[in-house]
Amino acid sequence: MNPLQQRILNDGVVKSAAALDASAFLTKQIDPQLLNWCANAIADHYRDHQLDKVITIESGGIAIGILTALALDLPLVVCKKAKSTLDNGALYTESVKSFTKNTEYTLSCDKNHISRGERLLFVDDFLAYGQAILGMNSVCQQAGAELVGLGIVIEKSFQQGRALAEQQGFEILSLARLKSLEHGIEFV
């Protein structure tokens, strides 16, 4: 059992058969040493993949994203869920459905920040239904860049995200894979 799995058992709260509340150490309150362990595990896995940038989505992916980018000494590109007042229209965009939050949002990425031929690592806090991966892949394809792999903190393996990402041919590293929340926390 790794330090993240141990912490999930200690401080994760099962809210339903589909929802784990990790707010004590990962989302609303973050243990930086634990998250830095996660970032270094992702960086170590992908260090030889000839990456150009790390890419993530606000706001859940930013903390693990910046620590992973620091460990790999690569820029972090932050895709937005809402347009800012400084946007000039030069954006790659894709509509993304969030089944977890039952909302839809427009993923956007500044065209200046990903370029043709770049190799990108998508890092995020949770993998659930995998819709964000499809959106991110579309944004990368619009830029002519390549999404090489995924670095995920917690994967809900009982939802369809991993299968969907594997269908797309992406390499996936998930540091904790939840097999089920039906009878407490079970890992794969």
Place this chain on the structure above:
Amino acid sequence: MNPLQQRILNDGVVKSAAALDASAFLTKQIDPQLLNWCANAIADHYRDHQLDKVITIESGGIAIGILTALALDLPLVVCKKAKSTLDNGALYTESVKSFTKNTEYTLSCDKNHISRGERLLFVDDFLAYGQAILGMNSVCQQAGAELVGLGIVIEKSFQQGRALAEQQGFEILSLARLKSLEHGIEFV
């Protein structure tokens, strides 16, 4: 001139007399080495202030927040601008007006994550009109915690945020203070 100021001169784009676009290195694309320099500068300044936690607001403050929290080996508390589906009502909240974005939002913090008597450092990417500081101070006061100081990456010194924070008695460390954007970028 420090590395942040140098980078602002090189890659910051003046969008108007009131707006600096730092999206190439601080917001939409982040240089992790530069931001880690910022985080360590903030951490070094506040290391002896007997802090209990670092606190920030999604999503702009998260990257500098997690790096500062890591440097200080303290938890990072992330205040939200919108309620999540996991919220149980146990929140401290305060309404905050954003003059920069011409919007209003509800700042919220889980009651489990700040406690009576705790000493908190508020870290954020920009200081402009200072409204977020008032909201954060209200949240801290509701919890019986104390906002001890501010760690800011870029301060727009021609707007009222610093004066407002000083009136409240907060210590402020801003790593780059913009005196004016009227005739290009001028630092204090």
